[in-house]
Amino acid sequence: MxxxxxxxxxxxxxxxxxxxxxxxxxxxxxxxxxxxxxxxxxxxxxxxxxxxxxxxxxWSGKNELVVDAVAELFDELRLPDRGSLAADIEGVVLQFAAILARPEARSGLMAVVAESTRDEALRERIRESIVERQKRLVIEGRARAQARGELPQEADSTDAARTADLIFDVVAGAVVHRTLVSAEPADETWVRDFTRVLLTGLAARG
Amino acid sequence: MxxxxxxxxxxxxxxxxxxxxxxxxxxxxxxxxxxxxxxxxxxxxxxxxxxxxxxxxxWSGKNELVVDAVAELFDELRLPDRGSLAADIEGVVLQFAAILARPEARSGLMAVVAESTRDEALRERIRESIVERQKRLVIEGRARAQARGELPQEADSTDAARTADLIFDVVAGAVVHRTLVSAEPADETWVRDFTRVLLTGLAARG
DNA sequence: GCCATTACGCTACGGGTCGTAGCGAAAGCC
DNA sequence: GGCTTTCGCTACGACCCGTAGCGTAATGGC
Structure with a gap:
């Protein structure tokens, strides 16, 4: 740390x-x-x-200090077992949104990400301390859903890893953008809509 | 401006x-x-x-100056007419990714977003100059897809607006997260996977 | 218990940036 | 020409940076 x-x-x-x-x-x-x-x-x-x-x-500077201070906030994330993939996703997304609603996470996280665009070592530190550390939620959630038969098995393990990365970018990115850029709360209504799109896609609506 | x-x-x-x-x-x-x-x-x-x-x-300070400097970069976004919704989305997402690959956009955009979490006026300036300005792409793309019969008509106009906001958060958020946090290129392969998930959902895979 | 070693609190410092004030000159509109 | 506003320039106090130096405190090894 x-x-x-x-x-x-x-x-x-x-x-x-x-x-x-x-x-x-x-x-x-x-x-x-x-x-x-x-x-x-x-x-x-x-x-x-x-x-x-x-x-x-x-600490060598402001960047490194804030990364460590913020990283601790995300360790409280837990993957709930609510019986279905949709409910599990909704649960963890709501937790994520709750963390991002706290001002110390909002201002700190985006700032270090901005700085990391010009500091390779800092970006790696963020990846290790925050991103890679929480990707466990995607891995575990997908394994559980596959055991339930809600998601197909991935034939290739490379494909599986690529999908996990994609899901993580979509989920984390959407919640961050909703919370910080659009400045609207990621509440139950929004999370339900988002989960439906993620699982069944846009075309299945209506 | x-x-x-x-x-x-x-x-x-x-x-x-x-x-x-x-x-x-x-x-x-x-x-x-x-x-x-x-x-x-x-x-x-x-x-x-x-x-x-x-x-x-x-300009009253660094924040306002950089918002204006970065906002100009996004005005070059165009919605291509490639004949299908999937192809249109892929086209605009690739343009968006190309802008985010430029260092002046990477470091500037995230920094002002971070600052805006503690500055209501700055956040409104970002929303006006960048976000709301580019949401036209979602509106136009959906209208075109509905005319093609690729997407269902929204009965309620409130629902329609809510869906547009959701799509914008998902698309912009995912690309930003992929590019800046995961630090991987949003190339053709990634965009194709992303578009498939967005349109048909996770369950339809395999 | 004594000593080497490291962490700690404190003070002080040169260097840099901030945001503003004040000045004379330049460039428009009547 | 006269009024108004902008422009370039210089100077300024205030603040923060990151480090150095010093005396003191807390360990582990002998």
Whole structure:
């Protein structure tokens, strides 16, 4: 999670784990109050009750710090077992929407994605800490649906991986766009419409 | 397009239209070279060959300037008439992906969206200049498909508007997520898979 | 218990950007 | 020509950055 795992059996005074938690919490609080652009590391350090130099010893900059602070928010996602693929998708999408409704996620997530377009290492960090970490939901949901007979088995494993990536882009992208760009809530009504389109397509409507 | 239309029949020296174009072009060039966070208004002014004060007279800050600079990029989108809904969608999605592949769009767009989560006026500016402006593509494409009999008529006009919003969120969101977060190209293969899911749904596969 | 080693809090610093103010000159409209 | 507004330029205080240096605190090894 940290910028560099301080290793185990090193001599000297160990890094305070409490400081880590305080810094990440202070970062989220600052994101809520100030947003990305007005967030300063000096302010975060003051909020966390640590010195600015302590913060710089653990994270190389604002980007890396915010990625870690935001990544923690998505770990609470759970794939519910509601008996059908449609209901399972609706459940997890609603959870995702609830996280994106929180201001610390809204302002932080998009900002680091924007920065990552010019920083390969940062993008990889985002992929590992957030995206790849949550792709488990798609894999597990599809396996469960295939066991139920709701989805066909993928013959080729390459095809299967490609489909999983596609679904993840569609689901995450649609919810993010709805929430952040259109600025409308991804509520039950919207999620039901979205799930129907995803499962049965546009032509099957009416 | 500008921060404030300088009105028509005002006395005094009129604002230079050439300066506007030079500033917006310089902004895009700076986005390519520096990205969002390292872009400074002083640097943009120097690139454009104007004084920093001139820039501040027209735009209230970095956010508004970049919105205008990026919005121009999306005006080149055209809805092709390829004879079928699937082919039309593939065509416009590929155009959209091509724009998002350009670095000035990548770093600029996501950054202003991130800032807009804490700035209501900025979000409205984005909606007007970019989102609502391009939603014409969805409206026109659906009307054409309904005329062809590929999509059912919407009984309720409220339903129709809701569906248009949904489609826009799904299409734009998926392409953005694929391009910027997953960092994979939205090429012909991906667009074909995506269009099939959008039109016929997941269950119809295999 | 002593020592080497690392983390910590604090202060201070040069460098850069911000956004604004003030000035004289230029460019339009009456 | 006279009025009005824009333009380029310079200068300014304020803020934040990222780092260096120092004395102190907390470990593990001996």
């Amino acid at each position: 940290q910028s560099r795992t301080p290793a185990a059996g090193r001599p000297g005074r160990p890094r305070s784990a409490a400081a880590d938690a305080a810094i990440l919490a202070a970062t989220r609080a600052a994101l809520v109050e100030l947003g990305w652009s007005k967030l300063t590391l000096g302010d975060v350090a003051t909020r966390a009750g640590v010195a600015k130099t302590t913060l710089y010893r653990r | 500008q921060s404030r239309t300088p009105a028509a029949g005002r006395p005094g020296r009129p604002r230079s239209a050439a300066a506007d174009a030079a500033i917006l072009a310089a902004t895009r060039a700076a986005l390519v070279e520096l990205g969002w966070s390292k872009l400074t208004l002083g640097d943009v002014a120097t690139r454009a060959g104007v004084a920093k004060t001139t820039l501040y007279r027209r």
